[in-house]
Amino acid sequence: MKNYFKKYPENFILFFILVLAAILRFNNYSSFSLFNDELSVLNRLRFDSLRELIIGGIWVEGHPAGVQIFLFYWIKLFGISEASIRLPFVISGIIAIFFAYLTASKWFNKTTGLFVALSLSFLQFPIIYSQLARPYGSGLMLSLMLTYFWTIILFEDKKRTLLKNVLIVLGFSLSIAANLYNHYFSALLTGIIGVTGLFFVKRFNYKKYIFGGLAGLVLFLPHIPITLNHFKIGGVGEWLGKPEPDWLFEHIKFCFNDSITLLFIFIGILFFTIVFNWKKITFSKFHIISLIWFFVPFLIGYFYSVFVNPVLQNSVLIFSMPFLFFFIFSFFDRKINFLKITFLILLAVTGVYNTVVAKDFYNTQHFGEFKGIAKTIVEWNNNYGENNITNTININNPYYIDYYLEKYNEKIKFEQYYNHGGEDILEMKRIVSRSQTTYFIYARLKWGPAEIPEIIKTNYPFLSAYKNYNDFSEIFLFSENKTKELVIEHKPIKKYFDGFENFDNQNKIIDTINVFSGNRSFCLKGIEFSPAYSEIIQKSKQDKYSKIKINIWGLVSDELNDLHLVLALSEKEGETFYWISYDFKYYIEKNKWGQVFMTIDFPELEYAQNELKIYVWNPKKQNAFIDDFEIEFFK
Numbered sequence: 001m002k003n004y005f006k007k008y009p010e011n012f013i014l015f016f017i018l019v020l021a022a023i024l025r026f027n028n029y030s031s032f033s034l035f036n037d038e039l040s041v042l043n044r045l046r047f048d049s050l051r052e053l054i055i056g057g058i059w060v061e062g063h064p065a066g067v068q069i070f071l072f073y074w075i076k077l078f079g080i081s082e083a084s085i086r087l088p089f090v091i092s093g094i095i096a097i098f099f100a101y102l103t104a105s106k107w108f109n110k111t112t113g114l115f116v117a118l119s120l121s122f123l124q125f126p127i128i129y130s131q132l133a134r135p136y137g138s139g140l141m142l143s144l145m146l147t148y149f150w151t152i153i154l155f156e157d158k159k160r161t162l163l164k165n166v167l168i169v170l171g172f173s174l175s176i177a178a179n180l181y182n183h184y185f186s187a188l189l190t191g192i193i194g195v196t197g198l199f200f201v202k203r204f205n206y207k208k209y210i211f212g213g214l215a216g217l218v219l220f221l222p223h224i225p226i227t228l229n230h231f232k233i234g235g236v237g238e239w240l241g242k243p244e245p246d247w248l249f250e251h252i253k254f255c256f257n258d259s260i261t262l263l264f265i266f267i268g269i270l271f272f273t274i275v276f277n278w279k280k281i282t283f284s285k286f287h288i289i290s291l292i293w294f295f296v297p298f299l300i301g302y303f304y305s306v307f308v309n310p311v312l313q314n315s316v317l318i319f320s321m322p323f324l325f326f327f328i329f330s331f332f333d334r335k336i337n338f339l340k341i342t343f344l345i346l347l348a349v350t351g352v353y354n355t356v357v358a359k360d361f362y363n364t365q366h367f368g369e370f371k372g373i374a375k376t377i378v379e380w381n382n383n384y385g386e387n388n389i390t391n392t393i394n395i396n397n398p399y400y401i402d403y404y405l406e407k408y409n410e411k412i413k414f415e416q417y418y419n420h421g422g423e424d425i426l427e428m429k430r431i432v433s434r435s436q437t438t439y440f441i442y443a444r445l446k447w448g449p450a451e452i453p454e455i456i457k458t459n460y461p462f463l464s465a466y467k468n469y470n471d472f473s474e475i476f477l478f479s480e481n482k483t484k485e486l487v488i489e490h491k492p493i494k495k496y497f498d499g500f501e502n503f504d505n506q507n508k509i510i511d512t513i514n515v516f517s518g519n520r521s522f523c524l525k526g527i528e529f530s531p532a533y534s535e536i537i538q539k540s541k542q543d544k545y546s547k548i549k550i551n552i553w554g555l556v557s558d559e560l561n562d563l564h565l566v567l568a569l570s571e572k573e574g575e576t577f578y579w580i581s582y583d584f585k586y587y588i589e590k591n592k593w594g595q596v597f598m599t600i601d602f603p604e605l606e607y608a609q610n611e612l613k614i615y616v617w618n619p620k621k622q623n624a625f626i627d628d629f630e631i632e633f634f635k
Contacts, residue, residue, distance in 0.1 A: 009336050010110040013344065014101055014117060020348065021097050021121035024355070025090045028362050029131045030083035035367030036446070038133045039400040042080055045072050046399075054226070062230050065223060066181030067135045080403075089137035093130020096137070097121055099144035100322050106151050107286040107326060109334035116325045118344060119266075122351035124257045124359060128366055129318050136318050139179065139186035143319040146175035150193055153208050154200050169212040176216025181223065184230075185297060185316040192296055196289060240310040243302055247312065251298070254314050255321055262354050265347075266328055273331040281331055290327040294320050365470035373443050373475050374404035376467060377412055380441060380477055389439040392416040392431065394448040401445070421449045425586045428452060429594070432459050439464070443475040451597035453478075454549065458595060463487040492549070492632035496533055499628050503531070516553040516593045516627035524563075524616065524624040532615035533631055536572060539605045547634040550598040550614060558622040560585035565596050566617045572609035581617065584624075593627075 034042070044057030045068070053072050058065045071085060078084040097117045105113035120126050130137035149172035160168070179190040194213055201209050256263040274281065297320040301312040332340065355361045373393075381389055391414045395401055398417050405412055415431045418424060432440070432455060440460045442452060453463075453476055460478035466487045468474045500522045503510055511523040522530060537544060552565060564581035571577070580600065588594025616626055 009341070010105075010114060013114050013336075013341070014098075017101075017114065017117045017121050017348075018094060018097060020118075020352070021094050024122060024127055024352075025093055025130050029086055029090050030081070032082075033367070033369050033371035034082055034085075034403070035132070035370070036396060036400065038085070039370065039403055040397070041068065041071060041133060042075075042085070042403065043397055043399040044068065045075060045080075047072075059226055059229055060233075062233055063135065064181045064183060064187070064230075065226060066178065067138060067183075071133065085133040086131060089133055090130055092141040093126060093137040096126070096130070096141035096144050096322075099141065099148050100325075103144060103148045103151055104326050104329070106148075106155070107290075108284075108330045109332065111332040111334055111336055111340055112326070112329045114336075114344060115269075115329035115332065115347070116322065118348055119325050119329075119351070120322060122348065122355050123255065124355050124361055125255050125314070125318065125321065127355070127361070129315060134315075135183040135186070136315055139182045139319050140322070142175060142178045142182055143186050143189055144322060145171070146179055146190060146193060149175055149212075150197055153205055153212065154197055154202075157204055165208065169208050169215075172208075172212040173215040173219070176213060177219035179319075180216070180220040183316070183319070184227075185301070186319045188300060189293065189297055189319045192293060196292065200285075240305075240313065242310050243305050243312045247302065248298060251314055251317060252324070255324065257354055257359055259354055259358070262351070265350065269343075269347075270328045270331070273329070277331055277333055280333060287327060287330055290323045290330065294323040294327070296320075365472055367472055368445050369469035369473040370400055370445060371404050372467070372469060373445060373473055374401055374408065376475050377401075377441060377443060378405065378408045378410050380439070380465070381410075381412060384439050386412075388437050389441055390415055390431070390435040390437045391441045392419075392428070393441075393443040393445065394419045394452075395443075395445045401443075419448050419452060422583075422586050425449055425451075425455070426589075429455055429458075429587065432456055435459065438480050440478040441476065442478070443473070445473045450599035450601075451549075454551065454597045454599060455595075463489060490634055493545075493635045494633040496631040496633075497629070498531070498533075500626075511625055514555055514625045516555070518627070521555075521625045521627040524618045524622070524626065526621050528618055528621055530616035530618070530626060530629075532613045533629075535612045537605065537610045537612055539608050539610060542605050543635070545602045545633045545635065547599070547601055548614075549632040549634070550630070552596050552616065552629045553593055553627045554584050554588050554596055554616075555591070555593045555625040555627075556584065556588065556622065557591055558624070560588070560590055561622070562618070562620045563622065563624055564617045564619075565598050566613075566615055567598065567600065568613045569603055569605070570611050570613070571607040572611050574607075577606045578603045 044061065045053070047053040047056055050069070050072065053068065054065065058068050061068075070088070074088065075085065078087075097120050100120055101113040101117040103113075104116040126140060130140070149168060152168055153172055176190055176194070179186040197209060197213075253260070253263060256266060298312075298317060301316065305312040377391065377393075381391070391412055393401060393414050393416070395417055398414075401412075415435075416424070416428060419428060440456055442456055444452075456476070456478050460480055462479045462482055463476060464479040464483045464485050464487065465477035466475070499518045500510060500520045501518050503520065503522065509523050509527060511521050512519055514523075515521045524530060548567070550565065550567070554563070556563060563584040565584070566579070566581045568576050568580075569578040580598075582596060582598045584596055587596040614631060618624060
């Protein structure tokens with residue numbers, strides 16, 4: 001054994017790296033909640049045949065069919081538990097590290113391969129996306145497998161048996177097809193890899209390369225109609241914003257656990273190896289390829305997101321991420337000695353500590369919490385009586401919560417499943433007003449209008465219980481009466497209130513008949529703008545406010561159309577850079593006093609002196625009344 005270790009130390013080290021990778025990936029992988037995209041996958045597997053799956057679950061979605069079809073047959077054998085559906089992707093994430101080692105060793109040397117494999121084993125990015133039943137762990141493995149076979153075909157001029165050559169070309173072809181079926185960004189990287197190879201084909205390998213590549217493309221031909229339809233659908237641009245100019249830096253930081261310390265450690269290793277081996281360094285084609293394969297997918301995704309449709313997320317660049325580490329560790333020399341083993345150990349200890357302890361990876365909420373929300377809903381319904389609670393939830397699909405409720409053998413009735421704002425806001429107000437129960441539950445598992453809790457408080461003023469899952473999800477239990485368990489809510493640091501009781505009535509804009517409270521209201525008939533709340537805020541005091549809550553009572557006797565509660569920020573006496581309005585028609589009904597709410601996080605200030613204005617805009621100068629104008633400022 002000692003002689004084998006001396007002769008092949010890299011095999012022992014690789015074994016321990018793979019064990020470390022397995023421990024970090026299997027730990028807790030089946031315990032945390034399935035998140036939105038995983039539940040979406042399961043929901044789109046509920047078909048009786050492959051044909052129905054393709055029509056109803058793949059054709060209308062935005063991802064290639066590979067993972068969906070694989071899981072369709074996988075769950076028939078192993079069920080739909082968290083452990084079952086995530087297991088193939090965890091295994092894929094581990095195998096990916098093995099292929100990263102093999103490829104980096106061929107491109108540079110085995111020392112580089114070990115450092116690359118170690119980094120991929122402990123960083124958060126590859127861990128979390130290898131624990132999800134999504135095409136990221138699988139794509140990481142497949143893209144590195146493709147790179148491995150690509151390297152053998154193009155750069156290893158060895159005499160092999162016919163069988164070995166067939167197996168290599170077959171591996172190359174299947175890797176191409178699998179990447180195309182896996183994800184459109186792994187397909188993008190496959191295209192980049194394929195084009196890159198055309199610059200290196202030679203007389204002895206061009207037949208294998210061209211034939212293998214074409215065979216892989218032929219295998220993807222049945223999917224072309226689906227892909228064309230996906231391009232018509234677009235992508236995630238409806239909810240994903242365009243990337244900012246600093247997106248690449250933020251992504252690189254994300255690759256290093258969002259840790260500047262860890263980023264500088266890797267930069268330090270790169271700098272040290274370049275300086276230490278300066279006289280021995282040969283800048284090869286693989287250095288250039290590493291950088292191209294890391295940066296080009298980003299550039300294509302960035303410009304496509306800016307000019308066509310936003311698609312760029314950290315997750316879709318996981319396939320090209322390893323090549324950044326190929327480059328960082330490429331300047332080590334090939335000899336594995338005591339110093340390099342020490343470096344590996346120190347990097348492993350530092351990296352694992354940063355992920356597990358400093359970043360508290362296994363106790364951090366990374367995605368929406370469906371499991372915990374379902375459990376809490378069941379507990380509250382059991383504790384307070386299901387007939388004594390009105391349940392509402394904001395979720396993309398009822399199945400996403402039913403998946404977990406079924407695990408608790410519960411069937412909960414929800415008065416509202418979706419709230420996208422607009423008409424849904426008015427429906428929520430109606431649900432609240434007609435509710436006769438003592439308690440009211442609102443659970444949010446996706447973006448929802450921030451003013452919903454304020455709407456519920458109009459009939460249920462007390463917050464009896466509340467849980468927040470790192471702002472990805474939250475659940476409220478409101479009550480009609482005070483309870484011993486009342487949640488202490490943040491109090492505003494400043495309030496503004498105007499009931500128009502002391503307003504100058506020279507222009508006859510004060511009404512004494514149509515009032516909500518007190519003796520007066522403000523009449524907007526023939527007037528475009530109401531009196532505004534105004535305040536000058538210095539940019540140096542950006543943190544003065546973090547949130548603003550606004551509510552105002554309104555009565556409209558004309559058709560509810562074009563009456564808005566507005567918040568605007570502008571340069572003092574200058575250009576407006578932020579403007580948002582909430583339409584009265586989604587909050588009140590004709591000829592009835594109703595309350596309009598606005599709750600927003602305070603926007604980023606742009607100028608040294610910024611003017612905040614809050615007012616009602618009545619562009620059609622219709623007959624309307626407002627009263628009890630209240631603003632709360634929170635730090």
